[in-house]
Amino acid sequence: MEEIRLLGPGDSETLMAASHLFDSPARPDAAIRFLAEPGHHLLLGLVDGVPAGFVSGVEMTHPDKGTEMFLYELAVDPTFQRRGIGRALTEALASLAQTRGCYGMFVLTDEGNAAALATYRRAGAGDPKRCALLSWSFDRGAHPGPAAEDSNASSPGKQDQREPPPIG
Numbered sequence: 001m002e003e004i005r006l007l008g009p010g011d012s013e014t015l016m017a018a019s020h021l022f023d024s025p026a027r028p029d030a031a032i033r034f035l036a037e038p039g040h041h042l043l044l045g046l047v048d049g050v051p052a053g054f055v056s057g058v059e060m061t062h063p064d065k066g067t068e069m070f071l072y073e074l075a076v077d078p079t080f081q082r083r084g085i086g087r088a089l090t091e092a093l094a095s096l097a098q099t100r101g102c103y104g105m106f107v108l109t110d111e112g113n114a115a116a117l118a119t120y121r122r123a124g125a126g127d128p129k130r131c132a133l134l135s136w137s138f139d140r141g142a143h144p145g146p147a148a149e150d151s152n153a154s155s156p157g158k159q160d161q162r163e164p165p166p167i168g
């Protein structure tokens, strides 16, 4: 891979141009917000200037533990898979995490995702641990975002009746 680029607050157009790499098209407002957050990171892998893959990470801090990097998502365009890009992106995020003073990094993935498991193991992850993932879904109309001061009625979390979101 010719380049791994760490995107910053001025790179929302670059991120939008790599939208095809995400599970669903990136939203401009969410892209701008993500890139503006100091603890949110997006590394873009380029081959001949073409976006080939990305990894995103979010720093999570807890009072008794310090700061850990959550590998939020990793994806490589099928055209560019099996060339070491997923591993290189994962290693680059791990390196960034160390630079940022994180004590570790973690990711959630499906037990059946052989490609992800192999990639993370090759990038230095330890043995997988079993865990349960539970999630809540909220009505976006009721809480459109931090800019909306006058939200509608509160929408208390209810146990999610739908399929959980994709992980990793």
Ligand SMILES: CC(C)(COP(=O)(O)OP(=O)(O)OC[C@H]1O[C@@H](n2cnc3c(N)ncnc32)[C@H](O)[C@@H]1OP(=O)(O)O)[C@@H](O)C(=O)NCCC(=O)NCCS
Residues within 6 Å of the ligand: 073, 074, 075, 076, 077, 080, 081, 082, 083, 084, 085, 086, 087, 088, 107, 108, 109, 110, 113, 114, 115, 116, 118, 119, 122, 167, 168
């Ligand atoms: C997971 C993913 C990012 C891997 O990207 P990639 O660039 O193809 O991975 P790499 O070429 O860096 O491969 C890393 C290691 O994983 C192995 N690997 C890759 N794909 C594999 C597969 N389908 N089955 C088994 N092993 C696989 C490679 O052989 C390599 O190991 P090696 O060095 O011992 O040969 C890619 O398959 C993808 O985008 N999948 C869809 C999205 C996804 O599942 N993301 C992870 C969610 S947590």
